[in-house]
Amino acid sequence: YDMNGHPKFRSKKNGDFRFYQDNVKVQFTETHVKLESLAGSRRKNRQRLNWIRLAEKNRIPVRAKYTNPRIAFDGERWWLSVGIQTSRNLKPLRGLFFAYKKRRHIRSDGIGIDLGVKDLAVLSDATKVRNINKTRAIRRLKKKRRRLQRQVSRKYQMNQKGESYCKTSNLIKSEKQLLRINHRLANIRQNHVHQATAAIIKRKPSFVCLEDLNVRGMMKNRYLSEKIQEQNLYEFRRQMVYKAHWAKIPVIIADRWHPSSKTCVMCGYVKKDLNLSERMYVCPVCGNIIDRDFQAALNLKYYGEAEQMKSAI
Ligand SMILES: [Zn+2]
Known part of the structure; x- marks a missing residue:
């Protein structure tokens, strides 16, 4: 947003394209991720949108609190990053x-x-x-x-x-x-x-x-x-x-x-x-x-x- 509170224009044409939404709810399983507010549509491709497969299994802790979801497009791929809050003795690997x-x-x-x-x-x-x-x-x-x-x-x-x-x-x-x-x-x-x-x-x-x-x-x-x-x-x-x-x-x-x-x-x-x-x-x-x-x-x-x-x- 700009100084007057109006949304700022961001071009899709420029390669680096990122946004974040606080209302996105992120859910992880061992193999998949789901973005709730983005995947809410009831269209026919909803199945594909709902659960997105992760590149690596077991890399992201499942029962954790996820904060600050950010979605970015680097010109080739889409990236999702989240902060993870877990208890300290959780073993990652x-x-x-x-x-x-x-x-x-x-x-x-x-x-x-x-x-x-x-x-x-x-x-x-x-x-x-x-x-x-x-x-x-x-x-x-x-x-x-x-x-x-x-x-x-x-x-x-x-x-x-x-x-x-x-x-x-x-x-x-x-x-x-x-x-x-x-x-x-x-x-x-x-x-x-x-x-x-x-x-x-x-x-x-x-x-x-x-x-x-x-x-x-x-x-x-x-x-x-x-x-x-x-x-x-x-x-x-x-x-x-x-x-x-x-x-x-x-x-x-x-x-x-x-x-x-x-x-x-x-x-x-x-x-x-x-x-x-x-x-x-x-x-x-x-x-x-x-x-x-x-x-x-x-x-x-x-x-x-x-x-x-x-x-x-
Ligand atoms: Zn020497």
Whole structure:
């Protein structure tokens, strides 16, 4: 609504289209959702409107209070978001809870995780999570996107009449295609992070230790900032934290100034002027030669062990 209390006009033509209604009643079952005020019609397609299937079973708690329903259209799909009020001891994922119950009898190592630009993550157990952006599927999609972007901007120029644009149906079609590619890229990246974080949890580490990303500092570097966004480093950390929480695995975030990649794992020497281009670490004191990212992961693991000792005392 505007200042005078009149409803504000919102165009359906603009891609981003969202609204919310307080009088929508949302109802969930394990597999479906129902929007009551929207689905009240008695028309023939009412069956389809009444219950909408959820993408994931069991993800949303059933007996909870739902607040703030918001409905949004991103140009391709409709999204519904709600706030959920539940009691604290409600377990969101049954599978993970049982995994934890079994886990308690197994003592295992912690895992240090070095997040980076070359690989998404290098782990202290000498495994890696690859950078999905280097795969052929992604590179092909990005190429396609560039072509479409050029096409769209060319069509805009062609259809320009003075100050206004005229959107032809072809232009609308290209824009839709572009949107779909962007969603697809985002989905592939998101899925990759989900799989990686789930795989780490599955190894049942006694803790995980990540470094506190100095993202603000890295964002100043334009090349790095693009890579960080592509890699979903934020998202990796977010998922790691909540999945570990569900599996009752402690998460240790190393101090931002902890020199995880500059410290020699063999002798503890700290190399102050370590260049980002030096992929192998060569220690001038003890002669240790080791992959830089792997060493960082190891140092994070030791950091985590030390922190756990501290909290045990
Ligand atoms: Zn050394």
